Amino acid sequence: MSSFTTLITVALGAILVNNFIVAQFLGICPFMGVSKKVETASGMGMAVIFVMGVASAVCWPINKFILEPNNLIFMQTVVFILVIASLVQFIEMFLQKSMPSLYEALGVYLPLITTNCAVLGVVLQNTQNSYDFITSVVYGVTGGIGFLLVIVLFASVRERDEFSECPKAFEGFPIALVEAGLLALAFLGFSGLDIFRFMK
Amino acid sequence: MTTVIIALVVLAVLGGVFGLVLAIAAKVFHVEKDPREEAIAGCLPGANCGGCGFPGCSGYAAAVVKGEAPVNACAAGGEAVAGQIAEIMGVSAGDSVRMVAQVRCTGGGRDHTQYEYVGLQDCLAASRVPGGGALGCAYGCLGLGSCEKACPFDAIHVKNGVAVVDEDKCKACNKCVDICPRHIIALEPYKTRRHVTVPCSSKDKGADARKVCDNGCIGCSLCVKACPKEAIAVEGNLARINYETCIGCGLCAQKCPRKLITIDGKVPEVKPAAPKPAAPAAPKAEESKKAEPVEIEMPKEKVKEPAGKNE
Numbered sequence: 001m002s003s004f005t006t007l008i009t010v011a012l013g014a015i016l017v018n019n020f021i022v023a024q025f026l027g028i029c030p031f032m033g034v035s036k037k038v039e040t041a042s043g044m045g046m047a048v049i050f051v052m053g054v055a056s057a058v059c060w061p062i063n064k065f066i067l068e069p070n071n072l073i074f075m076q077t078v079v080f081i082l083v084i085a086s087l088v089q090f091i092e093m094f095l096q097k098s099m100p101s102l103y104e105a106l107g108v109y110l111p112l113i114t115t116n117c118a119v120l121g122v123v124l125q126n127t128q129n130s131y132d133f134i135t136s137v138v139y140g141v142t143g144g145i146g147f148l149l150v151i152v153l154f155a156s157v158r159e160r161d162e163f164s165e166c167p168k169a170f171e172g173f174p175i176a177l178v179e180a181g182l183l184a185l186a187f188l189g190f191s192g193l194d195i196f197r198f199m200k
Numbered sequence: 201m202t203t204v205i206i207a208l209v210v211l212a213v214l215g216g217v218f219g220l221v222l223a224i225a226a227k228v229f230h231v232e233k234d235p236r237e238e239a240i241a242g243c244l245p246g247a248n249c250g251g252c253g254f255p256g257c258s259g260y261a262a263a264v265v266k267g268e269a270p271v272n273a274c275a276a277g278g279e280a281v282a283g284q285i286a287e288i289m290g291v292s293a294g295d296s297v298r299m300v301a302q303v304r305c306t307g308g309g310r311d312h313t314q315y316e317y318v319g320l321q322d323c324l325a326a327s328r329v330p331g332g333g334a335l336g337c338a339y340g341c342l343g344l345g346s347c348e349k350a351c352p353f354d355a356i357h358v359k360n361g362v363a364v365v366d367e368d369k370c371k372a373c374n375k376c377v378d379i380c381p382r383h384i385i386a387l388e389p390y391k392t393r394r395h396v397t398v399p400c401s402s403k404d405k406g407a408d409a410r411k412v413c414d415n416g417c418i419g420c421s422l423c424v425k426a427c428p429k430e431a432i433a434v435e436g437n438l439a440r441i442n443y444e445t446c447i448g449c450g451l452c453a454q455k456c457p458r459k460l461i462t463i464d465g466k467v468p469e470v471k472p473a474a475p476k477p478a479a480p481a482a483p484k485a486e487e488s489k490k491a492e493p494v495e496i497e498m499p500k501e502k503v504k505e506p507a508g509k510n511e
Binding site for chain 1: 225
């Protein structure tokens, strides 16, 4: 299943075609919230890559070996929320002790991700698409990369807002929403890639 | 039925396991922090409102310990929390000079309106209509209470058409300063005794200021000449006090022909009774600046006035 081609397909799909923000509308909250500066946006993006990857890796065995054998698929959402929340807490403590530099770099964004729907989305999609372990992790990490790509692009657009004149009524958040829409439209162009054809 | 039980058991076990892992992790990965940081975080409200400008309560606690944040920045906790933090940090909350907001307008121009404003009862809205609101004075308080709505501490109220700061409640959070469309609220160092202030923002020339206000500053510079410490200066037809050199002697207030400068840290509520007798007298005094007797008589009343009102 997890041949190299499949992995490339899944990765490209997660980054460009089915991008978590602009195609699936997951993780909109941090997308609008922490995209005022490229620096903070990339910090958030890195943290999302990290957490999405680890969450995919941890949730896959839980789903496979605990939920599926007991016919508890309907419990996925609850269990995954529990797993992600504890996982993020655990990672935070672990990083603080053993990798203080990484902890500093991720900073406040790490706990913020606890309630990021993109993370829950990625683990739920892993099970829905019945990915195997490696594909799940790849999907998680590349989904995070897609998040990073879009949020950094968007933050650079928003940074330029500061120097551009726009109608008074649109200043600040409204124009940012317009830009987000344009960005999503631009990414719509990737839907023509049709890379999922190779999977069948 | 069994499914439900299995579901419950699985969830409970998972929850228990994760809880246990986290509890162990908290011990194993425990990082020595400054104990003061935890103590401060303990007495903060824990709402993570971000009102202090730091990411959450723990962020603020860390900043306080590093000395990057004042002990009294927690808006939600107010004075009680500030006191506790000050105790932990071993400083008194009043160590630094306390600032309070001051509305630089007495409302003396409230009767000099350009037209009747019937729009939204909000300063921001009123300042956007032609003429920037009904008030004749372009620098005066519109008295529609945008600052009152913005104040999280219930410390500023519109009384008799002008915003007045309750200095005991004011926490110098800058909310009113930021929201005022006329930019007439400013933070001033609060001295409990003999605080002299010029509650006016008018940069109009004397004659114009007199037309639109009963007691606005006309930039006559009498206070500048009266000041023994050169702590007061007229810039752009408006007297401003330099609080680093001001000693609170109040000589400027005695000389002010407009009965504008106040002593004792409080902008006196200008009750209709106060400005009205002043209004006819003041212009006369101003027209011939050498009419000394009139000026000297007024200041004496003036000095007593605010003190009496404060009590």
